[in-house]
Amino acid sequence: MAEKKSDVLVDIHEVSTNTTDSQNKSEFNEKEHDRPKVQAFSVENLREKAIARLESGLHKDLDDLRDMGPAMEYLFDQMMTISEEEAVVILENAIDYHNDDENFPEETLRKIKKLALGEEEYGTDHEDYVLDLMLEATLIHFHSPYPEVRAICDPMDDPTLPVETIRAYFLGIVWVGIGAFINELFSWRQPSLKLKSTAIQLLIFPCGKFLAKVLPDWGFVLFGTRYTLNPGPWSMKEQMLATLMTNVGATSSNFMSYVLVMRLERFFGQKWATFGFVFLLNFSTQFFGFGLGGLLRRWVVYPAKAVWPSLLPTLMLNRTLLIKENGRPINGWRVSRYKFFWIVLIGIFLYYWLPGYAFTALSNFNWMTWISPTNTKLAIITGSGLGLGFNPWTSFDWGVIGYSTPLNIPFFSQLNRYIGMLFAAVMIVVLYWKNYKWSAYIPINTNTLYNNVGTKYNASRIVNDDLTLNLDNYKNYSPPFISLGYLTYYGSEFTMFTLSFVYVFITEWRRIKDALVGFYTSIVNRKASNYDLYDDALSRHMAKYPEVPDWWYMILLVLSLVFGIVACQAYPTNTPFWSVIVIIVICIVLLIPSAIIYSVTGYELGFNDIGIIVGGYMIPEHAIANMICRVYGWNVDAQAESFIGDQKLAHYAKIPPRAMFRAQLLAVFIQVFITIAATETAISSIPDLCSTTQADKFYCTFPNALFTATLVWGVIGPRRTFTTLYPMLQWAFLIGALAAVPCWYIRKRWMKYFKYFNPTLFLSGMTRFESSYNLSYYTPGVEAGFLFMYYIRRRYLAWWTKYTYVLTSALSAGVAFSAILIFVSVQVTKTTLTWWGNTVSSSGVDGAKVGHLLTLGEGEYFGPTSWE
Template sequence: MNERHEPESEPEKDIYQFEKAHAGPTVDMNEDEHENSKIEAVRLVVPITDDPTLVCITFRFWILSLFFSIIGSVINEYYYFRVNYGTFSIYFVNLASYALGTGMARILPTNKLTIGSYSMSFNPGPFNIKEHAVIGIAVSTASTVAYATDILTVTDLFLSHRINALGSIILIITTQCLGYGMAGVLRKYLVYPAEMIWWSNLVQVVFYNAMHNTDEFKTKKMIHGWSYMKYFWVFCGGMFLWEFVPQYLAPMFVFFDWICWISPFNMDIGSLFNSYTGPGILSLSFDWTSIGGSTMWLPLSAQLCNYGGIIFSYWIILPILWFTNTLGTKSFGEPLTAALYYTNGTYFDIAPYLNDDFSLNNTLYEAGPPVTMTPMYALGFFFSFVALAGCVSHIICFNGADIMKSWKSAVGSDDEDIHTKMMRTYPEVPQLWYAAFYIVMLGLSMMVCEVYGLQLPWWGVLIACVLSWLLTLPICAMAAITGFSPGLNVITELICGFMLPGKPIANMAFKCYGYMAMAQCMTLLSDLKLGHYMKIPPRAMFVSQCWGAVVGGIFNYLTMLVIINAHRDVLVSPEGDPAGVWAGNNPKIFWGSAQIYGALGPQRMFSSAGGYSFVYYGFLLGAILPIILWALSKKWPKVSWEKFNITIIAGGMSAFSNGLTQGILGSVIVAFIWQFWLFRYHKNWWSKYTFILSAALDTGAAFTGLFIFIFFAGGLSNKMVVKAPTWWANYVLPDGSNGVYANINRCGAANQNWTSGTLDH
């Protein structure tokens, strides 16, 4: 390989020399195997070698991260409004950026680009693994759908109020970046300890090392003597071809609700065994995106808690509520929906009850009939409260001692994790950077709420931030250890509902700032752990994530505007898109919550008169159950009581408040095969194949979705739309448009024209 190498540059002006000047010699810990991580999965896949001379922030980084950040933010925002939700795979970015990066290393000149007092070479040398990983981290940050676009979408679609471009972009960027300052404080407790695994990063570590053929990956061979990457491409290609069946040719295989075929026009059967608008009891999905590679490597105990909660809630509790018609469950037509209704089952629209400033007109509302929600939607709030309180209680009981130990020892103790010791080579990001960044974002947050009519006063932003500070540590610790965590969205809605009743926009803004500060802190901490495993300098991590957040937020906003302008009528319709393409379920859920907690207020929706006052007991139940389990662990210490995780169980019980429950049974099957049978009885095979196979299958499925989006679904041009052929597994509506399988009479009568199982009002 003929690669151009950068000659030594002047240290006072070359940005690359800054990294090299602070780097120590190459570190190889293979001689001290006893120094390896105490976590078995980490020992199996994360190398304990490092080359501190590798440079991360390069000209190639800026170009490739910008290019893929734009693509990722646009595609994920597009999917956000679709019925069949997909993702822009980071594995696609890793593969494509590797090809482009190595190509740029061959052809770019070694001339320098000078900006102010800094200069950088167009080609500093071979495209290295750390440079590659930092590009992926920047793109993954940019490719998340900014939570603030929900506020902008809801106010535009349902309130006919559009915030201007400057206010919208400031809102998006502040909500995306506010959590970064928090991460700077919490990294000592949520990144450095070995117990903070952040499971999804292990796949990335294997993938990057396999692509760059580093260390032991040079000698490891797969089946038939294949290299890691040949093995990856074979299974990636196979999944790419298969996914054309469920994603394009036969959407029936996404929602394979076979029990519905027994009695297709029976409302009871359709409501309970339909996985599109119901719980999908015993339904299958042959779409890998509904199952996901994480089922192959997340801890089995955590997965069993999650799926156990789902099955208990949606396969047991829901049918009981349905057949007993508890709280009028049948009156609403669909058992799982985020919409609000009058008590007679008629859809509720709040717009006529709002004042010009979008606050609730209490006189008009009180003069009309009462409003309610479906029982399962209310139970979703109850279980969310259980999960949040349970998270705090569980972490205090089972992990509090370890966290306090980390608090006291911080960095430099004798039992410090080997990867933390290796990262001492690199200068840390000063706390002042994080503090200054946080203060600037906080000031802009208060400004945008006061200036752009978001109904949330400056002190409301401060309260939202205080709430996120209090709860981020236990929530992120739960995510790092188990791979699952609750959110702050429900508790922030509840607090703001009591604090600022009758103001739905204020409720959305408070939720966004309170929840996203925690969520973005979690994202940064997870990426910092990936940098920890990959030995990426912390300052390079800081630059890449800030860069990705800004680029992604801007293009999220632009894409949102295009979609809203083109599909407004379909997105606001309660019936959705008859073609089954555009649904806008996520903004509808967001708006439904804003109506419950913001406009109507928890005082009305969860009063004793409304029948849903029991939801508050979720806090008490969630707080008590982990304490009971902790007490049992003291009585019978040989039993792993901490694995009965109330937070994860309750999270599963509230996971599908708006339907789309496909993939549960398939996920359980995959989890048992990989995390029980293979991990227990064939551990060598598991450690060798699992993570690269997971990456291959996820990448192949994501490639298919991207290919369909670009070439068949009009991603490049509406003139390029290619409809799948009509056959028994791909229903077509009378107007000639493709419909989702759930609309077929084989699984529920169209337009609610049931022949049996109806409820006599």
């Protein structure tokens, strides 16, 4: 388990950074390993003292180790294999690597800095110093310094556990199909209904146990390996493989909204966009993201800093379902994770009937507008529908509270985005009351496009039959106006594009450089292993399995590109093939910083709008071409980050890389067809689809936003929009690029005060005023995040590591199951419950989402007198 891969004990951080400092570190050859190890104690004495100190609570940063069971025995064994000198080197390398790491526990960093300086600086007797030194070094080198990672994976691996079994693939295929169909169909509903990973895991688990019980041990031998229907008990690796298939095929993002915008008469009404075109484009974008994700492994899978906090509950739930606990009390709690999970799930399943059906005011708790329901100004400031959502508590519905996944995202990340959102909200209020860019004549925060008399923009008046701009009609009609919330979204996003690129390349240059060197090495030497550059515990375990060669992923990239070019050229898209290549190249460049930020903070930035801006310049006045540029700009990026996140989960679960590749490949292929089927079902079966009055709430929030963006940036184009209406937006790109260096310098110079400030996340928070979302969707989440991810984590670490991820999984699964049951039982049958608790939230101007600060007189209009 703990074999050295070279004659030298080298920490992952020393190898991966490859700096002069690390080369000057002390190295230990094989002869030095022969000397006696920790001489201060006998083996038994060291183990007993370590257990006693952990039980006493003296190590607050290691409090979670009290519940690790067999893993602790393994770590104690490994602790005997290193010397004091080696432990110091491990800590010195960790300090160098993690000094600016927001996820690395601050208390642990302070402690290991003192330990690395020596016994005198640490301030304890020799025995305590040696013991603390060995404990910290052992965790870093043989497990993980992150409590959240220690909570979801073991420091050892059992390569004999079954993984790629027939039953695992069968269940993966079944639930990819079911999950992809349901999630795609209900993604256009507001609020959307989604079978998340947690819900699907719960459905896979009993199916796997059932198959393990009833299937016979029938099999065959192929290339010396026996494949059987029933290799024994349902294993955690089988559960994880099936889960990862459904993550890829059912819960990852797939940009199918463009099909609705192209096909529906209320949008562009292009009947030629049938199965052939959609299949080619879907296949191209999905598999290109898959291939690109595979090539990103060196940046965001292998490095220890790439924690991927948003994905950790997935693995914790599988552990809860399949691994027995030792039953030791944690902070006074004896309830097992398994029992706790089901108590919470059943409780929230029953409770959700209140905010989800019987008392919907608990969900949309816009109580401040109830004081004066017809007061437009009050609704603009405090409302959840029309306004900005200034409200101390906006919901008692976990579907709203958990919208920003507050129980698995680090609190520093949540706070950065929330502060950015508050800053944007105050700025919006000030500018709105000043009627900046005529914004006070339209709602303050909406994704709907308006004309110069304050009504919805009629796109049919300015486009030709081929969806190009009719300039004369445009001159005689009106320029397009967007809300101040949407304007803030665009300005912040454009600034974020360039700032994140420059900022991440400065702050993470060593990681990016080493990954590029590793990629080049793998190309020139196909026998080289990616894991040779990494010596953390996870990489040492994964090095036992054959890797996926980079050229496998590169073949997918080429094939995907060919499919995309065929789709653009064989159908009347007006999209030259070179424009797709330009968008893809830009996405690849931006994806590296985006994926790095996602892997550390848990938030996906998304660069979907870069496609429509660049597309608007490359192919002006063409709606469909612009939308296809956005499909590539968004889907390739989102899919790549989704695939690479699942590869990190496989890394944590120690799933063989080639098994993961085959499972992902199959899942994506199935998803391509299932999502097309779901889209066709929606178009043919849901009446009044994408209308704001659709009976079953299939309002299509994002397709409407896509339609708006396509008109602004595609038909009218960024040149007209920038120069005539909103010229300040074009400066946002330059501002972002210039601001990155000062932000980096300030954080580096005053690390003590700005360690947890991230300018990219701050700007990302400012982009949250988009598609009618506002503070009401995030305020209760950041409050829940403070309680669990800051207060409880710091005060009760053992409880936090044992229960928090289980809690968020149970809440999400319970709400998902309850929402689906409510929909199919009472909403589809139009069984309504009419009383004050279900009408008060929607009875005023906030519920109607219609209202603005200024009004026009008869025959008046706002905006410029000439807009061409």
